[in-house]
Amino acid sequence: MAIERTLILIKPDGVQRGIVGDIIGRFERTGMKIVGMKLMKMSDELASQHYKDHVGKGFYAGLVKFMTSSPLVALAVEGPKAVENCRKLMGKTFCTDAQAGTIRGDFGVSRGLNLVHGSDSAESAQRELGLFFQANELQEYSRAVDAWTWNDEDKG
DSSP: OOEEEEEEEEOHHHHHTTOHHHHHHHHHHTTOEEEEEEEEOOOHHHHHHHTGGGTTSTTHHHHHHHHTSSOEEEEEEEEETHHHHHHHHHOOSSGGGOOTTSHHHHHOOOSSOOOEEEOSSHHHHHHHHHHHOOGGGSOOOOOTTHHHHOOTTTTO
16 A cells, blocks of 8 residues: 545635634544645636536536635645545535545535545546645655554555
């Protein structure tokens, strides 16, 4: 199992509700490491690049309007099987369907406002991280806790 990086966005509803710290804490408590973080307002241009696969779908205009309406927090998260593990932690896409113990299951109250985005594959993660972060904005560092959460099998 290899160490991966993935993009996590805490969407405008998570920022507006004041639960950014709770959400970040969920990722950190599972052993994930934050290697990049920024508070930003998504531009229409960035939204069109990020959501290019959804152009022309019925929900696209509303999604772009929502994502550009207020600041969000972009995170670059690193850890063993980061894409898969972060998606499990987020829960099902619609909060009303998400299990208790997941971010969406514990904090979500709406089908349309689902608090977080996570890359759906290693390939998507690489593309999406490049949209939100310059290479020099991602940090390489070790933590003492990594020895207690990532073993040699995790490092590939």
